[in-house]
Amino acid sequence: xxxVSQTPKYLVTxxxxxxxxxxxxxxxxxxxxxYKQDSKKFLKIMFSYNNKELIINxxxxxxxxxxxxxxxxxxxxxxxxxxxxxAVYFCASSQGRGRTEAFFGQGTRLTVV
Amino acid sequence: xxxxxxxxxxxxxxxxxxxTINCTYTATGYPSLFWYVxxxxxxxxxxxxxxxxxxxxxxxxxxxxxxxxxxxxxxxxxxxxxxxxAVYFCALPPGGYNKLIFGAGTRLAVHP
Numbered sequence: 001x002x003x004v005s006q007t008p009k010y011l012v013t014x015x016x017x018x019x020x021x022x023x024x025x026x027x028x029x030x031x032x033x034x035y036k037q038d039s040k041k042f043l044k045i046m047f048s049y050n051n052k053e054l055i056i057n058x059x060x061x062x063x064x065x066x067x068x069x070x071x072x073x074x075x076x077x078x079x080x081x082x083x084x085x086x087a088v089y090f091c092a093s094s095q096g097r098g099r100t101e102a103f104f105g106q107g108t109r110l111t112v113v
Numbered sequence: 114x115x116x117x118x119x120x121x122x123x124x125x126x127x128x129x130x131x132x133t134i135n136c137t138y139t140a141t142g143y144p145s146l147f148w149y150v151x152x153x154x155x156x157x158x159x160x161x162x163x164x165x166x167x168x169x170x171x172x173x174x175x176x177x178x179x180x181x182x183x184x185x186x187x188x189x190x191x192x193x194x195x196x197x198x199a200v201y202f203c204a205l206p207p208g209g210y211n212k213l214i215f216g217a218g219t220r221l222a223v224h225p
Contacts, residue, residue: 004156040217041151041218043157043202043215043218056212092157100145101145101159101162102159103159104157104158105156
């Protein structure tokens, strides 16, 4: 059983399109995250949700809109994709608002052409 | 705020060599410290953690000791294998939590 699963694993799309990435965790965790990893492997938090409530929005363009229908799911919708959005996006979850370790999904490699 | 600094890579070693990857941190209080590993094409996996000063985390032959005197959490392994080739990240939660702050990552390449 995959603890944190995100789909799709690869996403290639044209500039200007709108796309979504889905994430689900079966660990019963209260907190979920989206991280962005750039080509140099640098990881940066984008969003953090606790029990479906947005906790952190780290100066991400408003073209990125997370949605958490329940505490096991955190989806990421991106409007008007730009070349600079190309990256690997990781979903993660943890218990206790980040006091403990986070569990990561396999990542979604987004390529905007 | 809390931050973590990690040695730059890449680190290239021969099989069975000794590995050290340096990590230092600044933090208010004593947050838990983590090492994550990312194998090629995969997500991040927790490698080890330490939850308080002087704790030693260990897993798969890797060790790291939470040292508050030197604000360090260096990763070590006595004898690396080719299968250890990956990117290693030091991380900690900031004050107020709700996320992890990661170091820049250190790429390790082990050749036979």
